[in-house]
Amino acid sequence: MLIGESRFGMRLPGDIGDSDIRGAIARAHELGAKAYVSADKLFRNDELAGLPDYLRLIADAGADAVVFGDPAVLMCVREAGVELRLHWNAEMTGTNAATAGFWGRRGAVRAVLAKELNEEEITSFVRESSLEAQVQVHGMTNIYYSRRNLLQSYMDHIGREAHIVDLGPDRGRFLAEAERPEEKLPIYEDANGTHVMSSDDICLLEALPELLAAGVRSMYIESLLKTEAYNLAVIRGYRAAMDAWAADPEGYVFREEWLEAIREHQDPLRELSFGFLYKEQVY
Amino acid sequence: MTNAVLDTAARGRTGKRYRLDKPELLAPAGNLEKLRIAVHYGADAVYIGGQKYGLRSNADNFSIDEMREGVEFAARYGAKVFVATNIYAHQEDLEGVADYLRQLESVGIAAIIAADPYIVETALREAPGLEVHLSTQQSTMNWQAVKFWKEEGLPRVVLARETSMEEIREIKKHVDIEIEAFIHGAMCSSVSGRCVLSNHFTDRDSNRGGCCQSCRWKYDLHEGGLAVANADEHQFTMGSKDLCMIRHIPDLIEAGVDSFKIEGRMKSIHYVASVVNAYRQAIDAYMADPESYALKQEWIDEIGKAANRPLNTGFFYSKPGAGEHIYEPEEKPAPYDFAAIVQEYDEASGIAVVQQRSPFKPGMEVEFIGPGGRAFTQRIDEMTDEEGNPLTVARHPMQRIRLRTDQPVRTWDLMRKRLL
Ligand code: SF4
Numbered sequence: 001m002l003i004g005e006s007r008f009g010m011r012l013p014g015d016i017g018d019s020d021i022r023g024a025i026a027r028a029h030e031l032g033a034k035a036y037v038s039a040d041k042l043f044r045n046d047e048l049a050g051l052p053d054y055l056r057l058i059a060d061a062g063a064d065a066v067v068f069g070d071p072a073v074l075m076c077v078r079e080a081g082v083e084l085r086l087h088w089n090a091e092m093t094g095t096n097a098a099t100a101g102f103w104g105r106r107g108a109v110r111a112v113l114a115k116e117l118n119e120e121e122i123t124s125f126v127r128e129s130s131l132e133a134q135v136q137v138h139g140m141t142n143i144y145y146s147r148r149n150l151l152q153s154y155m156d157h158i159g160r161e162a163h164i165v166d167l168g169p170d171r172g173r174f175l176a177e178a179e180r181p182e183e184k185l186p187i188y189e190d191a192n193g194t195h196v197m198s199s200d201d202i203c204l205l206e207a208l209p210e211l212l213a214a215g216v217r218s219m220y221i222e223s224l225l226k227t228e229a230y231n232l233a234v235i236r237g238y239r240a241a242m243d244a245w246a247a248d249p250e251g252y253v254f255r256e257e258w259l260e261a262i263r264e265h266q267d268p269l270r271e272l273s274f275g276f277l278y279k280e281q282v283y
Numbered sequence: 284m285t286n287a288v289l290d291t292a293a294r295g296r297t298g299k300r301y302r303l304d305k306p307e308l309l310a311p312a313g314n315l316e317k318l319r320i321a322v323h324y325g326a327d328a329v330y331i332g333g334q335k336y337g338l339r340s341n342a343d344n345f346s347i348d349e350m351r352e353g354v355e356f357a358a359r360y361g362a363k364v365f366v367a368t369n370i371y372a373h374q375e376d377l378e379g380v381a382d383y384l385r386q387l388e389s390v391g392i393a394a395i396i397a398a399d400p401y402i403v404e405t406a407l408r409e410a411p412g413l414e415v416h417l418s419t420q421q422s423t424m425n426w427q428a429v430k431f432w433k434e435e436g437l438p439r440v441v442l443a444r445e446t447s448m449e450e451i452r453e454i455k456k457h458v459d460i461e462i463e464a465f466i467h468g469a470m471c472s473s474v475s476g477r478c479v480l481s482n483h484f485t486d487r488d489s490n491r492g493g494c495c496q497s498c499r500w501k502y503d504l505h506e507g508g509l510a511v512a513n514a515d516e517h518q519f520t521m522g523s524k525d526l527c528m529i530r531h532i533p534d535l536i537e538a539g540v541d542s543f544k545i546e547g548r549m550k551s552i553h554y555v556a557s558v559v560n561a562y563r564q565a566i567d568a569y570m571a572d573p574e575s576y577a578l579k580q581e582w583i584d585e586i587g588k589a590a591n592r593p594l595n596t597g598f599f600y601s602k603p604g605a606g607e608h609i610y611e612p613e614e615k616p617a618p619y620d621f622a623a624i625v626q627e628y629d630e631a632s633g634i635a636v637v638q639q640r641s642p643f644k645p646g647m648e649v650e651f652i653g654p655g656g657r658a659f660t661q662r663i664d665e666m667t668d669e670e671g672n673p674l675t676v677a678r679h680p681m682q683r684i685r686l687r688t689d690q691p692v693r694t695w696d697l698m699r700k701r702l703l
Contacts, residue, residue, distance in 0.1 A: 283493030
């Protein structure tokens with residue numbers, strides 16, 4: 001599981017502060033799970049101050065890895081003199097194995113692949129990279145991130161009292177563009193800025209065997225902006241599929257009921273899609 | 284290029300410290316002609332795109348031969364040429380990077396501007412004659428990250444556009460490295476590199492140059508199932524006003540910014556000439572005499588003549604708010620239109636040969652501008668083609684036209700006509 005707080009991490013479904021993180025990590029370990037801590041935001045000078053101490057805290061609490069995007073985290077890991085496994089997550093910009101290799105030579109053991117890669121790119125990334133690969137297999141993805149307070153600015157512009165309005169993730173706000181009214185893009189604001197999310201939910205359940213065969217080590221489920229019931233159904237479905245594959249890769253058959261259980265909870269306004277897995281992009 | 288030496292700089296009468304080294308003015312050049320104009324109007328360096336690995340896939344972009352020509356031209360003015368190789372490469376883009384970088388090195392390119400660490404390290408290893416500048420696409424805004432890149436061997440970092448003046452000062456205090464900052468032009472409202480709106484809407488990859496500016500489209504914001512505001516003019520948008528720091532040159536220089544970067548490889552000759560012209564004069568005026576420096580209205584006016592876009596100071600002084608975004612129609616027509624470029628001038632007769640870029644005719648009021656803020660207004664009297672045949676209108680693009688100018692002009696001066 002991936003945990004943390006918005007002081008250091010980005011777009012977490014909830015904040016687990018200094019006093020709770022030790023317990024959370026311990027609980028994950030009791031249950032036989034790994035606990036990775038998110039420190040993957042792009043830092044400003046004044047946000048660096050608490051970072052070395054935080055890294056000491058999570059290392060001491062037994063975090064199985066720290067996830068970073070900003071090289072400042074590498075500098076602070078050195079400064080704090082701690083041993084922590086490093087997962088490199090540059091979000092949209094984690095696009096090739098050679099760059100993952102660059103971060104690997106500076107200590108990263110895992111690369112989080114950009115969600116905008118297709119199957120061929122994922123396969124060749126995994127083949128060429130010496131780092132473990134993590135791919136998001138389910139949930140929404142961030143498609144736009146700004147340090148500006150875009151919702152607040154808009155509320156000011158139209159004369160709404162923004163300071164009394166909650167602009168956070170739980171308010172169900174979305175954007176729709178005139179020519180694509182059916183695409184509803186969730187939008188929210190937090191201490192790190194404004195986040196716009198995809199209108200569809202990635203669902204690669206049916207493509208799992210291909211990803212597993214390609215050597216993808218970690219299948220990431222994004223739980224942000226979903227109900228607990230939804231997340232449970234999703235985790236159960238992927239768990240079942242991955243266990244079935246691990247038990248017998250050759251005899252593996254996809255079971256429609258895994259997907260059905262997810263569909264039952266799926267917001268009808270949000271499409272389940274293969275994301276960029278089978279797409280060809282131009283530029 | 285030397286680094287800002289704040290500590291050893293001279294002290295003025297007020298006891299305030301001033302910088303002795305002049306910051307670089309860095310201008311965009313979408314093609315060879317724009318490169319010549321940018322350099323002629325006073326850019327210390329220009330940045331261009333090659334045919335590969337750059338983020339403006341639809342700008343003109345330079346072939347290797349054109350780069351060589353550009354480098355030779357710039358060298359005559361003591362100016363440098365940088366190449367933007369700022370994509371985030373996908374697997375298929377990796378091959379050929381080293382060869383390409385060696386080619387850039389061999390034609391005399393001074394530096395590349397790179398974001399992808401693979402391109403950074405390939406350049407350091409394979410083309411040591413090239414300086415590697417870290418692109419703003421890496422969104423670097425803290426001193427630890429800047430220090431990381433310095434230790435990797437980079438002499439310069441282009442900061443994220445989200446960095447404030449105060450943060451720049453702090454970064455300069457912690458790390459001895461050249462800092463480049465955008466001071467003028469259009470901006471992504473997203474953190475650089477962290478926007479894939481185009482990928483989602485149109486399957487065009489923004490991080491490889493395919494962005495279709497979806498942030499500037501109009502959206503309805505829905506709340507509890509309803510659009511928040513219905514009237515068209517109040518739609519939601521992510522579009523940001525353009526950056527303009529002409530009023531804050533002393534702050535930028537004193538904060539230790541080493542390179543002042545103007546955005547806009549897609550912009551017109553007219554735009555490049557006027558923006559470079561204005562900033563050149565402001566920087567020179569400050570460096571000549573910091574204590575009596577005063578902002579001139581004509582610099583601000585000059586910037587407004589080529590483009591009439593809503594402007595702001597980005598993140599330099601505070602986080603942008605409602606006033607910094609574009610909710611109204613964003614571009615009003617510019618008050619002047621580029622009409623011709625001066626190619627020759629004969630002092631004895633006072634006749635200039637100009638090359639037409641948009642139609643003009645006798646009787647029209649035009650303004651001539653040149654580097655250093657030279658400018659005068661006149662009416663066109665008679666004009667002829669090159670054979671001396673009188674013309675009632677110059678309607679053919681690139682046609683060479685002879686006309687009398689009220690004051691001496693020089694090659695590469697621009698002639699523009701008033702529209703509003
Ligand atoms: S859509 Fe806008 S914010 Fe996104 S990359 Fe393009 S210009 Fe930048």
